[in-house]
Amino acid sequence: MHESDQPDVGPDPSTTPIPPTPPADSSALPAHSSAASEPPTTTGSGRRAAARPAGVAGFGAGVMTAIRKHPKTWIAAAGAVAFVLLGTGSVALGATIGAPAAAVGIAPTGTPTPTRTASATPTPTPTVDPARPVPANQAAATRVRTCSVAGLAADGRLGSLEAQVVNAKTGQTLFDRNGVKPGPTASVLKTLTSAAALATLGPDYRVPTTVVAGSTPGQVVIVGGGDVTLSRLPAGQASFYTGAPKIQDLANQVKQAMGGQPITSIVVDATLFGAPFWQPSWDEREERVVEGSTPYMTALMVDGDRDDPTAVESPRSTDPVSRAVQYFQQYLGTSVGVSQGVAPAGARQLGVVQSQPVTTLIDQAMRVSDNTIMEELARLVAIKNGAGNTFDALNAGVLAGLKGYGIDTSGIHIADGSGLSADNAVPPSYLTQLFIKVLNRQNGLGVVYDGLPVAGKSGTLGPGYNRFTGSSSVARGAVFAKTGWIDHGYTLSGIVNAADGTPLTFAVFALGNVGDNAKQAIDSLVAGFYKCGDNLSNG
Incomplete structure (x- = not known):
């Protein structure tokens, strides 16, 4: 307990003044009677024990005589005694509810001498209201992020939005809109095909x-x-x-x-x-x-x-x-x-x-989003993994190729290698995890990173593609991502080197009744990710 949390305790009973001896005539009470000035003693447990000096009966008779002779004086004295006793009771109560109170000892005769005896007070066992269950492990305090892109995410041009953003250093999800829902990826699927080819065929394989x-x-x-x-x-x-x-x-x-x-x-x-x-x-x-x-x-x-x-x-x-x-x-x-x-x-x-080699094929296909190379690689992966040599074999073949990356593939369905089919389904959350490995160049995935189009600079995000223009141009050179487009779907997924230096991985799917202007809405949202960085709020 901090000092500021300790309750105040009343005055030490040992320092409380003894009330003056009420006046009495010489025939009723001796001038220096110890019985009149000695207070009752206390036992070790705090209970009062009456003092029993000689002549108690005579003392009582003398007091009654003195009261009858001087009633006003004795009434005043009685009030003073009551005041002291009440004060002493308050101190005792304060000691009871506060810190452990020191026991007070009084010498049998003469002036009271304070003594303090250590008394261990057991720590009270907290009780829990059965109506208010308490979690076994209290959640640690988390940072409150204040940079919101909620308005950008609500843009009607995005149709049915599926998106997720992850801090690539900490793995913390910063932003999520249906991020675990599998959806058609369009050409973003080429990142999965590339990863499966690297793992299955090897980076140096030549066809x-x-x-x-x-x-x-x-x-x-x-x-x-x-x-x-x-x-x-x-x-x-x-x-x-x-x-x-x-x-x-x-x-x-x-x-x-x-x-x-x-x-x-x-x-x-x-x-x-x-x-x-x-x-x-x-x-x-x-x-x-x-x-x-x-x-x-x-x-x-x-x-x-x-x-x-x-x-x-x-x-x-x-x-x-x-x-x-x-x-x-x-x-x-x-x-x-x-x-x-x-x-x-x-x-x-x-x-x-x-x-x-496979690395060169991936690099070229990623830059210009070439469907043909990716369909070739997907088919070769399926054959090498023993799944078969047809389109129907691609799902089992590619998923087998992705297994070694250790990312949960639940909900993924592979209909082709290029992403051209609307039957492909991948949750944004898979892509944000895969791109962390791409960013870190794990398992040879650096070739995928090197082949990603760069906003305003190269590939399908470069000049001539009308991407990251206007206010979104703030993120030019900082977004490395794979583009995608099919009927009823525009996608973008990759890596953002945010303004505050935080590496982010992201996936954005604009699905449903969407048009070509969905690309500009996606660019605005991703530019918002860039500006917010690690302060990106999910609100």
Whole structure:
């Protein structure tokens, strides 16, 4: 107990003045009678014990005689005694309810001598009102944050909002709106596909395209390994995919390996990827033809099956395999017949070319949100994890690839590798946890961080994309995030280096009846995260 909390205690009874001896005539009371001046003693327990000196009976008779002779004087004296006794009682009461009271001892005769004897007072056991249950562990005091983005979060352009913000250093959730509710991610899903590919395939894995000898003399078999970056452009000409292997180089290796033997037939083995080659939930006309972002996902193709091999987006065909074989024949310098089949087991290799490593593929796909590379990686992950080689295998395959990161995948559903399907479902809370690992470059995830678009600077958040403009431009250069858009959904998720120096991870899904202006509403909200930093309030 602090000193300021201790109750006041009345005057020490040992210092209370003894009332004067009332006047009496000499015949009634001796002038120096000790019986008249000696107060009653107390026992060790505090109870009063009467003093019994000699001549008590005579003393009582003398007092009564004195009272009859001098009534006014004795009435006044009695009042003084009562006053003292009441005062003494108050002190006793104060001692009872305050600190442990000192016992007071009186000498048998003469002037009272105070003595103090230590008396241990047991600590009272607190009682708990059964009507008011008390938690076993009291919650620690938490900081009150005062920077609110509630108005920005209520913007109608955001539709049905799902969002979460986490302090990446402490792991504390600062802001949450339906953050554990799984929702369609759009291209933000590419971060999960990238993480699964790094864990399953490894950062240095390169995707091969090979040619082996067929089962008859002069027959060659081209085997698609799933590399969508293989280019039809001749040596010296750069395709859209940086450092892409050339089908011309593959054909030249085959001619050299044949040693002048004529090629009699070509067999195409594209069985690595199973049908259907188009995800049923995708809008084929929009994605393949109008926007030109996504091809039929076959195991053999050139330049992502673009009509223009140098463009980010370009219309795609309905038969990627045939386009690839056409250029293979051209570089072989033959027009022999082509059939589909399977390469003989243990066949002699005639040539091979390889893609850039997985890290390079992820970097390029993340920067420009390339659907084709991500669909390739997701399919290869599913195959490597034994889940199968079709779209239906992607959920089990990718989730198996994510298992090693130790983040709960409950509620996640993977319908494709690019995020194009509205059937994908991931809670924002998963992304905020995954991006902490990305920020810390755990398990090789630094490549994902390096490939993230930067607000106002690069990728799909850079110049030409109309992002983080106006008042939101305050966060330019501080937001590293993956963008996403599908019908009825706009998303953004990644990392904010806040104004106060706090690293934040965030995910924002604007879902439902939303339009293109949802992007500006998302940018405003994320700029609010940037300005608030660790003072961001959930209110």
